[in-house]
Each structure stands twice: as C-alpha cells, then as structure tokens.
Amino acid sequence: MSCMYGLSITKPDGSLWISPGFTPQCLINKGTIPATEKAFFKTSIPSGKSCFFFIRTEKKADVMYTHEQIDGYHALRLHQIVRGTNPGVTTVYAFANMVTQPSEYGIAMYNPSGEMIYHGEMMLLDAKLIPVDIKFEKDLGYPCAIMPALVGYYNWQRTPYDRPIYTTSTGATGNKIYSCEHYSGRATWDIRKPYIDKVLVINSSIYD
Template identity: 25%
Template sequence: MSFGYQLMKNGKLVMAPDFLPYCLNQVIDVAPAEGKVVRTSIPNGKPCVVFFRTTSYVANASLYFIQRQGSAGYWELEFHYGMAFVDARVYIFSDTLPNIPDIGFFLYRNGSIVWHGNCLPLSVRPYSDLGGETVFSYPLAVPSSVCNFTSVGNTIEHWDRWFVFMAGPTSSGQYNVGRALFSQFNASGPPTTSGFDIPMNSYIETSVYDTYYKQSLGI
C-alpha cells in the first residue's frame, strides 16, 4: 500500500488494511462428554481456527476434536476423549469482527471496517515436539491433532497406540505442551504398519485472551 496505517514489528509488517491477522471470536469452556458437539459462532464458509487447552490436571487425560461445518450453518467441534476425561477451554479465531464499538480505533478497507480496537489478534508460535513435554510458567493452547501412531510387537501379538497433542496444567501448577496417549489396542499377529510421527505443531500463549476476552467480545 502507498499510504494509510501500517504496524511494523522488528522491521516486519504485522498489520495494515490489506494485511490483517485473524482475531478472537469466541472462548468456550467445555465439560467432558464423549461425542459432545459444540456449536461455534463462526458461520460456515468463514475461516475457523481453533486452539484448546485443558483447564485442570487429570493424570493420563487426553482428547481431540473433529472440526466441521455444521448443518445449522455454523462450524462445530465434536469432542472425543482417550485415557481419562478432563475439562477444556477452546479459543476460536476468524476474520469475523465481534463487538464493534461505537468509538475508538478502526481500520477501513473499501469503506468497510476490517479491524477495531476491541480485537484480540491471533498470535501463533511454532513448536517442535521431540517426543516429550515442554514445561512453561504460563498457559498455552494447541490445535487438536493426532501426532503419532505406532504399531509394535512380534509375530504373535502387537499394540497399536495413538498419541495426540495436548496442552494444560501439570500436577505441580505449571503448564506443558506435548503428546499424550489417546488409545491403545492389543491384537494378535505382527504389527500392522510402521506408523507415522508429526514432530511439528504450533501453540498460542493464552494469558492475554483469558484476561481480556470478555471485554473484547462484549460479554
């Protein structure tokens, strides 16, 4: 762009009317129930990016959700749980602008508001999973993802194990990001496949969203 507002950070463009991050649209606290379907506020056809974290420590807990466009016209999340149930919080981002204020800071493009002062931008950081857990002093959230499948054993029997990415509090009051066992099955015969592993993922730091989402979303 040749004129107008531009926000730079460390010499890089991070915001302009033609270059905008997704913003927080919804925060939902989800009580565990197998197969539970949660409807979001994001209409079908709009971008919908979701991160989650557990909100309490439960030993061996794991979960993932299926994200889909729902029959009622809005994106849905279908939750499934592994070795133990646990409460979770989901953070939902899109290019839809919630809670547009009457006065304040606005960005316009072609006469329409594309950003305002109540928006909380999506800020994603890369995470390299090395098979263990990384401990932090602040809460984080990750996308829902199956990250590893192994089939190990011998000619007599084998174990199939599925792992998912997780984020949440530890038993010592800190927070971690890593993989958790979701399910395992014992079967007769040799291993079925060599499996797969996804070592890279991403995360968001949630302290700002947890503190200000009600003010941002007007709830």
C-alpha cells in the same frame, strides 16, 4: 506503478502484522466443552470464514477433538476420551478472520472500500510453532492452549508377535503440552509414522 493507502503495522522483524488489505485472525469466541464424549462447542463463525481452534483441559487426559460444521457454523466436538482418563472441562479458543462488534469509541482500520477490517478491541492471534516428536510432553513455563491435531502413530513390542499401535494427538493443561494416546490396533512389525513435527500453541493467559 502501484500505490498503497492507509496504515500498516509490522512486527519487530519487519514482516507485516496488520494491513488495510486483510482482516487478521482474531479471537472471536471462547467457550467450554464438558467432559462428555460427543459434546461440542459451536461458534458464531460462519462456515465461509477460516477458523482456528485452540484447547486446554483442566487435567491431563487422552482426548481427541474433531473440527466440524454445525448449522452453518464452525464447531469443535470432543470426539473421544480414552477410558480411565478425565480431562475435566475443555476451554476452547476460536479465532477467525472476521471483525467483532466494536464499541462506540476507539481506533479502527478500514480497507479502500470503506469496510472495517480491524479495531482496537480485537485480540489478535499470537501463536508459536513448537517442535515435537510423536510422543511428547513439554513445560512451556506459561499457561497454554494447543491447536487440536493428529501427531502420528507408532507401536511397541509387547510380545514377539504383538505390537499394539497408538495414534497420538495434541493436548494441553496448565503450563504443559503433551501427546494423547489412542489405541488403533496391532501389528507384527515395527511402525512409526509422524504426521507433523511442530504444533501451534498460544499463551492462554492473554485471552482469559
């Protein structure tokens, strides 16, 4: 017979939301990246912790990011800006399964070992899966940020023997999410390959 002690909080559907058994994903850092290729935002999240990034840009642009480790911490780098597009400043939201420094007063949860795993000032990750195609643009009706990811690649017939290939990645600005396009070469045959068919999105106004 096993016993469980402490407080658990469930979602409306009955699934577990917060439990003394684990630290949930919470907002740890928020920062910006200028519209400069290879610029990056380094978090305070150690490499040994899981980390999820979400981004939004000032303007719609074709951009690509890379998740890296810098000096033992998670970081997000603006890897590429397609010529002729300008994203403006990128806002970065970094989530991890670690506890932020609490203030002197408030509610907190502890595991059986007495370690704090959550307190009332932490902002939990609340993300939604949105179905997408290789090329997409959707107005979600609220300010949003999207997890950087490669979506797939495809080509189109420019001439009978020239079909430029484009890799697509995720982008978000204002209330919209969209696919960014990056030229990747050419082929003489049709190509269409999705990597994913859903993207993770947050309502950025919750964390601003």
